[in-house]
Amino acid sequence: MSEKKSNNNLMMTILKGRTFIVLIILVIFFRIMKSNFLDPTTLAMIAKHVALYGILALGMTFVIITGGIDLSVGSVVGLVGMLAGGLIQEGLTLKMFGVTLYFSVPMIIIFMLLFGLFTGWINGLIITKLKVAPFIATLGTMYMCRGFANLRSGGATFSSIAGKEGLGNVGLKTLGSNWFGIPAGVYIFAVLAIIAVVLLKKVPFGWYVTAVGGNEKSARLSGIKADRIKIYVYMISGFCAAWVGLINTAQLSAAHPASGDGWEMNAIAATVLGGTSMAGGSGTIVGTIVGAFVIGVINDGMTMCGVSEFWQKVIRGAVIILAVVIDQTQRNLQAKMALQARNENK
């Protein structure tokens, strides 16, 4: 009996640390396949990509913990890039006054972050007030944002996002450069991750998020304003997507309406790999960070090894399914162990 229990405990420990174990295995595997995989330049490139998926996944973690999903984040990335790029390259023309306004980069960043919050607020309102399923609501806003991104320039790219000294709008490219050898996006990811950890684990808001995802009815009965919490989590997701839109535009030195296409899947994959339950009610930011690294290592590792993009999609899909299956196994095992413990106490 005790041997069985210790086996279960060992199994549980492995399952809990599965993402980290997978990450280590992947790093070793790609290091064997490509000798330059752990070179500083390669690591900086991976970190650059991980930061983008990671920031999106931070927001996605809050959403998925409440039992929701946000499919619009990839399109918000594209739209924010186009809006920021447009404000830099063309300014804001007010024909009635015969002037064009060129905003400074800090102002543009603030506008875009507010815009990210706004898209999240719209998602939240559609889900909570109009009672539309999160999948459908965010699918709709996904298409709308992508459409608006294309409409902003007629499908063209904004290629002059460096700004001009005379117009006082230079500086966005700083977000895409390296600070002390590390991509700026990594610092932003780190700061946002710390804030996310505090929000989720150290303040009542995080408990409310988990409570709403765990059992919404009970949460409501205990006085938690579930609708408000849901709106907030979508706003957090939009805010994170806006950051990614800005960083990605800065990294590319251009804004293209197709930017961020399909990135919501990377964010969801990172979140699920990190142990956040698709059913809601549980998840950790640290897990999501490790999940983002796994996705980043898989993506860049496969690209470096020359795996075709089509196969990459197949493998990524399989990884997501595997992650969910393992998550389910962990839950079943947890339930089994709890039952065992209860029987022993009797």
Added chain:
Amino acid sequence: MKKKIALLLAAVMLATGVTGCGIVTVVKIGQEGTLTGETEFDSSQQSGQDWEQVVAEITENAKDLKEVEGDIGSDAVAVSGTAVIKEWNHEQAVKTYIVLDGYENEVVIQTGSVYTGTAVRDLQTLKKFSDFKNQTEWSEYAKSLNKESDSQIVQPLGLSDDVNGKEITFVGGAVKKAGKITITVVSAQIN
């Protein structure tokens, strides 16, 4: 009323504040160049300035079309000649052309309104790609040179059906595509 004045004052102060702090730069529409020192790219201005030199260069380098006819390919060649006009084809208003007689290949002079190709631009050495900011400007320059050809050479010819059978003397850039030689003229005269 007082409230409106206060709001207006607040708006003015806010606008002044944000402008003064560099938060926003207000520029009259199209006047960005006064602040950046950059002038907007005007391809027609450049082609207008360069046209005479372009004509002189192509005229100087031009070879008799009859001699080089067989060597013409997709790269532009400066050609000249005198030939009988077989027909001025204007079935399509946007794609009219003069068909020349007396050549082994089918030879046409494009007469607008739409001009295709970049032969004139490719034959001049006054400006090169690196003088332009990007491919778009380089392409605009080619289009503007074609427009110069239209306005300064083709339009003054006053083409009509009467030109059929007359003789034309021309200089221009020629390219061969799908067995047909197309010439964009930099000078032409109907005798």
